[in-house]
Each structure stands twice: as structure tokens, then as C-alpha cells.
Amino acid sequence: MRVIYFDHSATTPVNPVVADEMYxxxxxxNFGNPSSLYRFGRMAREAIEGARNNIALAIGANPSQPGEIVFTSGGTESDNLAIHGAAYANRSRGNHIITSAVEHHAVLNTVKALxxxxxxxxxxxVDQYGMVDVRDVAEAITDQTILITIMHANNEVGTIMPIAEIGKLAQKRGITFHVDAVQSFGKIPVNVDELxxxxxxISGHKIYGxxxxxxxxxRTGAGWKQSLLHGGAQERLRRAGTENVPGIVGLGKAVELIMENMEQESKRLSILRDKLIKELTSNFKGVKLTGHPYQRLPNxxxxxxxxxxGEELQFQLDAQNIAASTGSACTSGSMEPSHVLLAMGVPPAEAYGSLRLTLGAGNSNDDVDRFLAVMGSIIENPDETIEYFKSCGLPKGI
Structure with missing residues (x-):
């Protein structure tokens, strides 16, 4: 039986075209070091600059300013690089940073470390939907505020934040504004000027890279000038170390491909998403949607x-060849409810019952129908669910 993968917010399979390009x-x-001056190096350098151009075009940046795109090892490094760089570059002007309670830990823990x-x-x-109120941002700004960092869309509940309005506030006050667009990029329009x-x-493995x-x-002229890595002059002194040429080429190709079909694919996935929401909340008792009902990611x-x-549901679904995720995190044998759900006002006991379904390119209406049938069986036979959970060595209530 084919496995149904409903966890595209965690990671996506690499597009075969991307894999071929990387190969x-x-x-x-094409194996050259891009810092080398001979032809092997020049070929690698041209490929990197092509990927850089693809990304600039995709986010509405200026392709004539290639230094605006810095390649990293992923979302966590990019968040750290952005936040540390902005904080220390602007420290002479102030020391106040604003963020939200529902950020990814790559942002939240970095800010806490500062x-x-x-x-x-x-x-x-945030409110009950996981959304930041622009008025709260405005009230939090002081003459010492140097950085605002707010995610574009939440990874756990899918809520899309009012980024353009927050950006307008930051721009008016001359405050550097960072946005984690790891979940939104490739699913909804992301334009750095409009926002x-x-x-x-951005991160490659969320967009089939x-x-x-x-x-x-x-942005050129932004208050940023701190490198986390010291060494060579790669990435215009912003990220030392020999570039990961196959990875960068793959990222650039993934960006190109996902932008070609983003509008059509987002519409297709939103139909499947809405069917999941309607069927689960209408036909089964005790099922509640989390996140904003309309301002949410299409998948x-x-x-x-x-x-x-959530872990019970995960194990039962996995036994039926369906992969999904939960907002709870099991660490060292102890369960902790999602910080996002708690910030939304969900009681801890209820937060343990979370399930996230994120759709992608390989999913179809048949997948949704099969999931709903399996889910109905699990909900209607809770005793069997508990017994299965115990059989996996994880007794209910850990």
C-alpha cells in the first residue's frame, strides 16, 4: 500500500529534476571550487550566481544587487545570521528586540540568547488563532528598538501574519525588520518590497530542494554586518567557507520550479485542505481546527x-501508511505541549491532542478520502488506539 505523506511542513521530497541538476x-x-580562477572554478561560480539570481527574482529583490542573497545551510542558520547580524550592527542605537511567542525555535531561542x-x-x-496584533507591535516599539523579527506563516498552525503592516511600522521608525519565510515561501507570494x-x-527542503x-x-543598506563564521571571503565576507555548490544549484532549481507553478498548485492544495477541515470538524465530535480559519497557508x-x-494518532496513522505530525515534542521520555498552542491559550491537557496535516505535490483527493476513512476508524474505536499505542512501548499518558 502506498504511503500517504501529509507532513510537507516538516520536509519535502527532492524534486527529481532538482536531483538531476545537483548530480x-x-x-x-562541474566539481570545481567556485573560488578558483580556472574554468572548473568559473563554471561552479556561474552556477552559484544563477541560483542567486533565481532567488532574487522569486522574492522581488534586485538581481543587480547579488550581494543581497547569502547562501546558508538552512533556515536555522539564516535566522541566526539575520538576528545576530542586525542586533550587533545596531547596538549603538539601542538594545531592544521584538518577536512573538509563536516563532520557530530558531528565532525564539536566538532572541532569548541575546x-x-x-x-x-x-x-x-498572539490571539486564539496564533496571530500577532499589529497594535501590540506598535505599542511595544520604543526609542531603543533596533530589530523586529516575526515569521510570515506559522509552521504548526499555518496562520499567516500581517507582515506588510508590521513592515510599514518598522520602516517608518527606521527599525530593521526580519521575517522567517521558511513556511510561506513557495506557497504564497513573498515580495520583500511589498512586505x-x-x-x-528561506530553506531548500521545504520547497522540494x-x-x-x-x-x-x-536588503542593501539594511542595518546588518555580523558574520557567524570567520574564515575566507566567500559570500562577500558574509558567510565564510567553501560553498556547497550542488546544494546551492539544487536550491536555485527548486526555487525556479516552484515559482513556475505556485499559483495553480496553491489553489489545488487549498481545495484539499478545505475538504480535510470541513470533513473532520463536521463529521467527528471533539475535533477542533487550530490556526486562523481563513488567513492560513493553502496546504x-x-x-x-x-x-x-497526538502521538497516539501518529502511531495509528503510521500503521496505516499515513505520515502526519503532532505539535507535541517528546524529549527524553517527557512530553511537552507545543509552545505555539500554549501561546494561543490552548490548555496543556488539550494541546497534547494536536495533529498537523500539511499537503504537497504528491497528494490527491484520493489521499484525503483514505485519510478520512482511517481517521474515522481511529476515532470510533479509541480502545483499539490505546492498545496499539501501548504495544509500541509508549504507554498512554507518558
Whole structure:
């Protein structure tokens, strides 16, 4: 039986066209070090600059300013690079950083770390949908505020933030604005000028590109000048180390391909998403949608299941060849509810019952129908679910 993969917010399979493009730079005459001046190096350098141009065009950046795109190892490094760089570049003007309570840990933990280094941190609350209120951002700004970092769309509940409005506030006050667009890029339009963004993070493995690749957009003239890695002059002194040429080429190709079909694919996935939401919340008791009902990613549906645990659902679905994820994290044998759901006001006991379904290129209406049939069986036979969970060595209630 074919496995149904409903966890595209965690990672995506590499597009075969992307894999072929990468293979070309692992073999043959394309293996060169892009810092070399002879033809092998020049070929690698041209490929890197082509990928850089693809990304600039995709996010509405200026292709004539290639230094605005910096290649990294992924979203976490890009977030760290953006936040540290902006914080220390602007420290002479102030020490206040604003973020939200539902950020990815790559942002939230980086900001908290800066809080231990003398920076003042404001972590904004969100509403019941996981959305930041622009008025809260405005009220939090002081004459010491140097950086605002807010995600474009939440990875756990899919809510899309009012980034353009926040960007307008930041621009008016001369505050550097960073946006983590790892989840939104390739699914909805991301234009750095329209959003008024100074720093923007993307990741390759969320858009059918390779893992371990990402990019950071740095607007020309933005308050940023801190490198986390010291060494050679690669990436215009912004990210030392020999470039991952196959990975960068793969990222650039993935960007090119996903932009060609983004509007059509987003419409297709939103239909499947809406069917999941309607069928689950209408036909089964104790199922509640999390995240904003309308301002959400087109491929994202997330739920709370009353009197069930996310891990139970994961194991049962996996037994039926369906891959999905939960908002809870099991670490060292202890369960912790999602910080996103808690920030949204979900009681801890209920937060354990979360399930995230994120659709992608390989999913169809038949997949949704099969999932709904399996889910109905699990919900209608809770005792069997508990017994299966115990049989896996993870007794209910850990």
C-alpha cells in the first residue's frame, strides 16, 4: 500500500529534476571550487550566481544587487545570521528586540540568547488563532528598538501574519525588520518590497530542494554586518567557507520550479485542505481546527482531538501508511505541549491532542478520502488506539 505523506511542513521530497541538476555538479567537469580562477572554478561560480539570481527574482529583490542573497545551510542558520547580524550592527542605537511567542525555535531561542547578552527582549502575545496584533507591535516599539523579527506563516498552525503592516511600522521608525519565510515561501507570494522586509529567511527542503541548504536576503543598506563564521571571503565576507555548490544549484532549481507553478498548485492544495477541515470538524465530535480559519497557508490543516494524544494518532496513522505530525515534542521520555498552542491559550491537557496535516505535490483527493476513512476508524474505536499505542512501548499518558 502506498504511503500517504501529509507532513510537507516538516520536509519535502527532492524534486527529481532538482536531483538531476545537483548530480551534474557532483560528477564530470562541474566539481570545481567556485573560488578558483580556472574554468572548473568559473563554471561552479556561474552556477552559484544563477541560483542567486533565481532567488532574487522569486522574492522581488534586485538581481543587480547579488550581494543581497547569502547562501546558508538552512533556515536555522539564516535566522541566526539575520538576528545576530542586525542586533550587533545596531547596538549603538539601542538594545531592544521584538518577536512573538509563536516563532520557530530558531528565532525564539536566538532572541532569548541575546537577552542573556544584554539585549532587552519583548515577546508579543498572539490571539486564539496564533496571530500577532499589529497594535501590540506598535505599542511595544520604543526609542531603543533596533530589530523586529516575526515569521510570515506559522509552521504548526499555518496562520499567516500581517507582515506588510508590521513592515510599514518598522520602516517608518527606521527599525530593521526580519521575517522567517521558511513556511510561506513557495506557497504564497513573498515580495520583500511589498512586505517592507529588510532580512528574509528561506530553506531548500521545504520547497522540494535539498536539505542543508537555505538563503538569507539582506536588503542593501539594511542595518546588518555580523558574520557567524570567520574564515575566507566567500559570500562577500558574509558567510565564510567553501560553498556547497550542488546544494546551492539544487536550491536555485527548486526555487525556479516552484515559482513556475505556485499559483495553480496553491489553489489545488487549498481545495484539499478545505475538504480535510470541513470533513473532520463536521463529521467527528471533539475535533477542533487550530490556526486562523481563513488567513492560513493553502496546504496546512491542524487540529485538536478531544481525549486523544497526538502521538497516539501518529502511531495509528503510521500503521496505516499515513505520515502526519503532532505539535507535541517528546524529549527524553517527557512530553511537552507545543509552545505555539500554549501561546494561543490552548490548555496543556488539550494541546497534547494536536495533529498537523500539511499537503504537497504528491497528494490527491484520493489521499484525503483514505485519510478520512482511517481517521474515522481511529476515532470510533479509541480502545483499539490505546492498545496499539501501548504495544509500541509508549504507554498512554507518558
Amino acid at each position: 551534474n555538479f557532483l560528477t564530470g567537469d 537577552g542573556q547578552q544584554g539585549f532587552k527582549i519583548t515577546i508579543l502575545p 517592507r522586509v529588510d532580512l528574509l529567511t 535539498p536539505k542543508g541548504t537555505g538563503a538569507l536576503y539582506i 496546512h490543516a491542524s487540529f485538536l482531538f478531544e481525549d486523544m494524544e
